[in-house]
Amino acid sequence: DAKTTQPPSMDCAEGRAANLPCNHSTISGNEYVYWYRQIHSQGPQYIIHGLKNNETNEMASLIITEDRKSSTLILPHATLRDTAVYYCIVRVGGATNKLIFGTGTLLAVQP
Amino acid sequence: NAGVTQTPKFHILKIGQSMTLQCTQDMNHNYMYWYRQDPGMGLKLIYYSVGAGITDKGEVPNGYNVSRSTTEDFPLRLELAAPSQTSVYFCASSKPGQGNQPQHFGDGTRLSIL
Numbered sequence: 337d338a339k340t341t342q343p344p345s346m347d348c349a350e351g352r353a354a355n356l357p358c359n360h361s362t363i364s365g366n367e368y369v370y371w372y373r374q375i376h377s378q379g380p381q382y383i384i385h386g387l388k389n390n391e392t393n394e395m396a397s398l399i400i401t402e403d404r405k406s407s408t409l410i411l412p413h414a415t416l417r418d419t420a421v422y423y424c425i426v427r428v429g430g431a432t433n434k435l436i437f438g439t440g441t442l443l444a445v446q447p
Numbered sequence: 448n449a450g451v452t453q454t455p456k457f458h459i460l461k462i463g464q465s466m467t468l469q470c471t472q473d474m475n476h477n478y479m480y481w482y483r484q485d486p487g488m489g490l491k492l493i494y495y496s497v498g499a500g501i502t503d504k505g506e507v508p509n510g511y512n513v514s515r516s517t518t519e520d521f522p523l524r525l526e527l528a529a530p531s532q533t534s535v536y537f538c539a540s541s542k543p544g545q546g547n548q549p550q551h552f553g554d555g556t557r558l559s560i561l
Contacts, residue, residue, distance in 0.1 A: 368547055379451075379537050379552030380490065387547070423489065434480070434505070435550060437489030 340424045345442040348418075354411040356441055358424030361405045368427050369400060370435070371409045373420040380423065380437075383409065414445045449473050451553035453538050459559045460528045468523040468556050470538030478541045479521040480505075480550060481513065483534040490537060496521055497543070528560045 341359040348354040360369065368387050372380040384391055384398045386407075391398045397410040411418055423440040454469045472479065477498045482490035482505075492505030496515040510532055512524045521540075525532060535557050539550040 370549070377484075377535060377555070379539075379554050380550075382549040382551065385547070385549060434492060434495060435490075436506075437482075437491070439487070439489050 340426055340438055342422075342424050342438065342441045344439070345444065347444050347446055348411075348414045350416060350445050350447050351413055354409075354414040354418065354443055354445070356409040356411075356422050356424075356443060357406065358408070359406045360424070360426045363404050363426050365404075369398065369404075369407050370425045370427055371396070371398065372423045372425065372435075372437075373418075374423070374440070375417075375420040383422075414443075416445050416447060419443060419445045451538055451540055451551055453536075453553035453556050455556060456554065457557045459561060460525070462528060462530065462560060464528050465524065465526050466528070468525070468536055468538075468558070470521045470523065470553060471519050472521075472538075472540040472551075473519065474540060474551065475518060476540035476551075477518065477543045478548075478550075479515065480539040480541075481511070481521070481523045482537045482539065483507065483532075484537060484555075485534050493523065493536075525558075530560050532558065533560045534558060 370385040371383040374380045386398045400407045421440040421442050451472045480495040481493040484490045491507045494513040496502045502513050535555045537555045539552045541550040542548040
């Protein structure tokens with residue numbers, strides 16, 4: 337699986353959009369970009385994933401650059417409850433669906 | 448909507464003792480996984496299973512064993528517990544797929560070995 341690079345921490349004001357970057361310069365053509373978050377050492381929560389196209393769901397938007405070497409997770413209106421560690425993971429399309437976690441980005445939403 | 452259920456939530460074990468961490472899912476997912484998470488670190492894969500009767504090692508399998516006799520259950524056994532196995536253990540499940548199926552996680556078991 338391709339390695340990802342994320343900033344260790346970020347701040348965001350409540351009500352503003354939070355934009356979390358991720359670099360995955362060695363990504364291969366069949367590798368998906370996944371985002372999970374972990375709040376207070378709870379189990380990781382799935383947010384969104386994509387392959388080539390931008391994706392949006394009720395939680396967030398995922399913007400993948402045209403060369404697929406980086407992506408951005410956007411939380412459109414961050415709340416205090418969005419304070420968490422956010423993990424960007426790239427995963428090979430294969431039989432096992434295994435995830436390789438890095439250390440993620442700690443997003444602190446400030447009141 | 449139980450999802451993935453792990454028991455116990457907390458446990459203290461003595462060095463050299465054994466125990467089994469339980470994991471069950473009610474989503475009829477074929478794939479199941481065990482991870483451990485040490486403080487300040489990301490999750491590391493211990494074992495995984497793609498179906499009943501099939502298991503395979505992940506990144507950090509030493510000191511652990513698993514079995515998968517049913518689709519629903521995927522217990523993790525610690526034999527001869529060591530302080531290095533103090534960690535938070537997460538179980539997850541997913542549908543089969545070509546890398547495009549998200550994993551669903553339980554709330555974890557916090558295990559201390561003293």
